[in-house]
Amino acid sequence: MVISNGAVRIFVSIVISALLLSGFWPESDVYSQAVKQGQAPLSKAADHKQSLKERYGLSIPDSLTKGDFIVVVAKILDLKATGHKIPFSDLQEGSPYYEPAAALYDKGIITQLSVNADRQLTQSNAVMIALKASGMKELAYTYSPEKTKRSLAKLRITGNNALSPQASQELAAAVDLGLLPADSFSSFSLSKPASGNFASMLLDRVITFHGQNENYLGRISDPDIFRLVNQAWLSRDIIEDKQLQSVVDTALKQKLVTGYNLKDSRYDPHFDPNLTLTYGHSNIVHALQLIGLLRSEGIDAKVQLEPKTSAFVYLKEWGPQDYKIVEDEDGTSIAYTKEYDLSFEFQNVEQKNDFQRIILKYAKKDSDNQTGLIADSWWQPLYFSDTAMQDYKIISNTKITSRNYYAQTFSLSNQTAAIAAGLKQLNPDIQLESYSFWVDEPFYRYLQGDYK
Secondary structure, rough: OOOOOOHHHHHHHHHHHHHHHHOOOOOOOOHHHHHHHHOOOOOOOOOOHHHHHHHHOOOOOOOOOOHHHHHHHHHHHOOOOOOOOOOOOOOOOOOOHHHHHHHHHOOOOOOOOOOOOOEEEEHHHHHHHHHHHHOOOOHHHOOOHHHHHHHHHHHOOOOOOOOOHHHHHHHHHHHHOOOOOHHHOOOOOOOOEOOOHHHHHHHHHHHHHHHOOOOEEEEEEOOOHHHHHHHHHHHHOOOOOOOHHHHHHHHOOOOOOOEEEEEEHOOOOOHHHHHHEEEEEEHHHHHHHHHHHHHHHHOOOOEEEEEEEEEEEEOOHHHOOOOOOEEOOOOOOEEEEEEEEEEEEEHHHHHHHHHHHHHHHEEOOOOOOOOOOOOOOOOEEEEEEOOOOOOOOEEEEEEEEOOOOEEEEEHHHHHHHHHHHHHHHOOOOEEEEEEEEEHHHHHHHHOOOOOO
């Protein structure tokens, strides 16, 4: 009986899922020992200020005005004024606060024509702006007086005449939603100045409500990480976007590129680039073994599985393959195969640097029938960093975007301009960007034509 590769993979995935759910695959003793020796798992507490600086270029001062906070909210939500004049009573159009305030006013995040931009930001100001910036105001306005009173009792300010009924609803909803965390309840005060740390914490939560915060399945150290990664893989399918594929498939046929990936930005991890590496592969067993390998080496990191579809010209002499194959009218066949990127945010730079040693020793194939490697190791493993890495090579990514989908193709840097120009010629209206990043040397050699 002939069993297809696809059937084998499904069977293996089912077996793995059963083992994981049954607890048969226990937590590594080697990992536990490494933790005892000082390599503790990553803290769940984010450094909000640092994250805002790295992702948005924002330095949050220790003391802010209300105008400062308005500017930052407009920045992280990428809000722009619509252009019609807002008759603020205390802001002129030439003020640095005018455009951000107008953008927030247009969205109903601030509702008064008196902005008081130069006044010190209070905790109550910050929470109410953050609640509306999070898109939760309609929920807040469903609160009855009794429900509002019950929620505000946690802050011990029930009945405070300084709050209007609407402001009370907003603050109560912020309490219930965790926008104002429980460990801030005892120190919260309506008139207390909002510190930079307090403002950064609220901004981090605003980002979370908009789905722009860190996005990951778990940590290498988590007992259920294998189950989570496997389920994420099983729930994903081939990615398709006709608008993008009409461009990059034509580029394939014209030999402008030799292959490309399709990805969905909704799975982007939003990790700290200084601590992050991304590893690409197509076999889920390899991914699970890689995570187990890193755990056994005392490495901990946040883990995100990003679904990916790889496309390339399929040659009939290759015979039957477990790909989706589409043949064009001219006889050209394009193969689409389900793959993934595993993104890791490591505990520190030292662990990020050590990743390459582990891969080259246990996940890099150097000869036929080589033993001592994890399952389905490649001749040219692919892993890369958006920040400079010693002993890595610089290459380029040319990327075109359509809504939340994007197609990308990796190339040597001296080929980037021609690829970008060719894609623009195919469709002048496409949203295109090219940038450099750092990749492992075996994959760099692959781009040069060396299969090893």
